[in-house]
Amino acid sequence: MMAKREVELGEAELAVLRVLWETGPQTVREVMARLHERGRKVAYTTVLTFLTRMEQKGVVSSDKDEHAYVYRARVTKEQVAKTRVRSLLDQLYDGAAAPMVLHLIENERFTDEEIARLRRLLKELDS
Amino acid sequence: MMAKREVELGEAELAVLRVLWETGPQTVREVMARLHERGRKVAYTTVLTFLTRMEQKGVVSSDKDEHAYVYRARVTKEQVAKTRVRSLLDQLYDGAAAPMVLHLIENERFTDEEIARLRRLLKELDS
DNA sequence: GACAGCCTACGACACCTGTAGTAGATTCCT
DNA sequence: AGGAATCTACTACAGGTGTCGTAGGCTGTC
Numbered sequence: 001m002m003a004k005r006e007v008e009l010g011e012a013e014l015a016v017l018r019v020l021w022e023t024g025p026q027t028v029r030e031v032m033a034r035l036h037e038r039g040r041k042v043a044y045t046t047v048l049t050f051l052t053r054m055e056q057k058g059v060v061s062s063d064k065d066e067h068a069y070v071y072r073a074r075v076t077k078e079q080v081a082k083t084r085v086r087s088l089l090d091q092l093y094d095g096a097a098a099p100m101v102l103h104l105i106e107n108e109r110f111t112d113e114e115i116a117r118l119r120r121l122l123k124e125l126d127s
Numbered sequence: 128m129m130a131k132r133e134v135e136l137g138e139a140e141l142a143v144l145r146v147l148w149e150t151g152p153q154t155v156r157e158v159m160a161r162l163h164e165r166g167r168k169v170a171y172t173t174v175l176t177f178l179t180r181m182e183q184k185g186v187v188s189s190d191k192d193e194h195a196y197v198y199r200a201r202v203t204k205e206q207v208a209k210t211r212v213r214s215l216l217d218q219l220y221d222g223a224a225a226p227m228v229l230h231l232i233e234n235e236r237f238t239d240e241e242i243a244r245l246r247r248l249l250k251e252l253d254s
Numbered sequence: 255g256a257c258a259g260c261c262t263a264c265g266a267c268a269c270c271t272g273t274a275g276t277a278g279a280t281t282c283c284t
Numbered sequence: 285a286g287g288a289a290t291c292t293a294c295t296a297c298a299g300g301t302g303t304c305g306t307a308g309g310c311t312g313t314c
Contacts, residue, residue: 010271014218028291046273048292053271067281068291081219081230088215089235091141092208097235098244101228103208105248108216108224117225119249121232125242137301155261173303175262180301194311195261 007057009080015040016050017073017080020060025072027065134184136207142167143177144200144207147187152199154192 009017019034020026026034032047051071054060062069086095093099110118136144146161147153153161159174178198181187189196213222220226237245 008270011218012272018218042272043274044291045275049273050271052293077219078230081227082234084215084219085227085230085234088211091138091145092204092211097231098237098241100208100212101231101237101245102248103205103212104224104228104231105245105252107209107212110225110252114225115249115252118228118232119246121229122242122246122249125232125237135300139302169302170304171261172305176303177301179263 007059007075007083009054009057009059012040012042013050013054014080016047016054017059017075018077020071020073021077025070027068027070029068031071134186134202134210136181136184136186139167139169140177140181141207143174143181144186144202145204147198147200148204152197154195154197156195158198 015035015038016031019031019038023030023034028044028048028051031051032042032044035042035047051060051062055062055071059073059075060071061074062071064070085100089095089097089100142162142165143158146158146165150157150161155171155175155178158178159169159171162169162174178187178189182189182198186200186202187198188201189198191197212227216222216224216227
């Protein structure tokens, strides 16, 4: 897979990307509607600005469909997650993942099912 | 403990904070030296600016010692970690911690010792 | 006591991000 | 056809962050 790194995304831009990840390719107006549903009341042109900028950054692309451009994500949530997590890891734990996992397990809540899942995963790590 | 939230820290500011966490209270000049050691070549006044701004944000404080101000962190690495992790969780996983732990376990490396440690921790979660 | 060196206070500036208004082109409805 | 609704392209702008330079004050050393 190609490496594209270095793409910085602001919090609001990420919210737009999430809309695309979760509800697929759509027009500016539709993205705006989804954002509004999520309590993010931004103007139409604001959404347009975000999408335009993100297209320049290469994280979304657009195709003219009928009368309006339809935007779609060009990066997956996993790719973004990986980068963000990595960066957080580097900034706080010198890149070591274990402390973060410890932190999460100690500070966040998990359902029994999730715990079981984690336990299974750990078992597999026992190479 | 008081809640102080909402304090935003840039990447460079965080680097300064790390220096204070790792080598204790020190002067601007000393912080600058530590940053240089870590490959971050910033000017003296840049470091001063960071520390001044961070003092206004309340994350560091200073005391005049002899001839120069000595700065020290007023927030712990744990506090910052908690906020950052939380924010990342909200932005990518709707606040759910499990997916992130899964992600970490699947994508990052752990030593046998760390795995054992995690396993013990999970056992404790079994209420 | 005068100069060199370090210290802090301010002011600057560029770039990024969040937000939006306006204008011109296109489409749709009646 | 003509006005209304859309859409996209620009422009703008404030606040935050990364980076410094300059000026003025204090100190320490001959």
